[in-house]
């Protein structure tokens with residue numbers, strides 16, 4: 001896992017995890033034909049239509065202004081034999097994990113011609129007060145996303161570490177490596193040189 005670090009770094013390293021979780025399901029940008037509002041929220045309910053051998057499944061959205069509904073197609077005219085009974089039960093029980101999976105599925109949303117409006121997020125894991133006191137020289141920070149989201153790693157670092165933009169820029173110059181620098185990945189790794197970080201942190205707090 002740490003083969004990209006030299007041995008002396010690995011010996012002084014502590015690994016910590018942050019997990020980014022959405023505070024709600026994303027809404028979607030779509031024009032309402034009733035009231036001309038431009039946003040729909042997920043009702044967290046499926047609509048299932050099965051007759052004879054074929055099945056349709058939709059995820060129901062509601063206009064945030066007038067409550068008009070819009071059905072997002074999940075499955076269209078699919079042979080019932082090809083849907084596992086486990087999956088079919090989840091549709092009928094409005095399984096929230098499955099609903100979340102679809103609500104964050106950019107490919108599915110695109111197919112339905114709507115654009116995702118990202119929800120507010122929260123970052124779980126050790127914060128600045130904990131990190132600053134670690135005895136190690138380096139912090140190997142793994143940032144995980146529970147669902148695929150377009151996030152700015154810089155923004156997450158700035159908020160979770162309670163630091164200014166200027167301080168973050170200093171960190172990026174000297175303390176931190178971010179990789180991969182690719183917003184489509186679900187995991188970011190950040191290596192923080194804690195000795196430098198402490199020095200900058202206490203200097204910036206004092207000034």
Ligand SMILES: [Zn+2]
Pocket residue numbers: 032033034035036037063064065066067068
């Ligand atoms: Zn409306």
